[in-house]
Amino acid sequence: MVDSLIHLVMYLIVVGLIAWLLMWLIDYIPVPPPFNRVARIVIMTIAVLIVCFLLLDLVGGAGPRLVR
Numbered sequence: 054m055v056d057s058l059i060h061l062v063m064y065l066i067v068v069g070l071i072a073w074l075l076m077w078l079i080d081y082i083p084v085p086p087p088f089n090r091v092a093r094i095v096i097m098t099i100a101v102l103i104v105c106f107l108l109l110d111l112v113g114g115a116g117p118r119l120v121r
Contacts, residue, residue, distance in 0.1 A: 057111060064107055072100040 075096045079089060 061107055061111055065104065068100055068103050068107075072096055 076093065079092050079096075084092065
């Protein structure tokens with residue numbers, strides 16, 4: 054169980070860093086306003102779905118197997 058928690062924390066850190074990097078990249082590169090907002094929503098939606106799947110997998114719920 055402790056091993057699974059350590060893997061979960063590592064996955065959460067990686068997902069958070071990738072989401073932060075993509076959000077920073079959208080701010081750094083001049084992107085037109087409509088695409089800027091849509092890209093932010095898509096990035097955050099994907100990040101939240103990955104976190105939800107990781108947490109469901111930890112408690113034994115349905116969803117894709119992301120953590121072994």
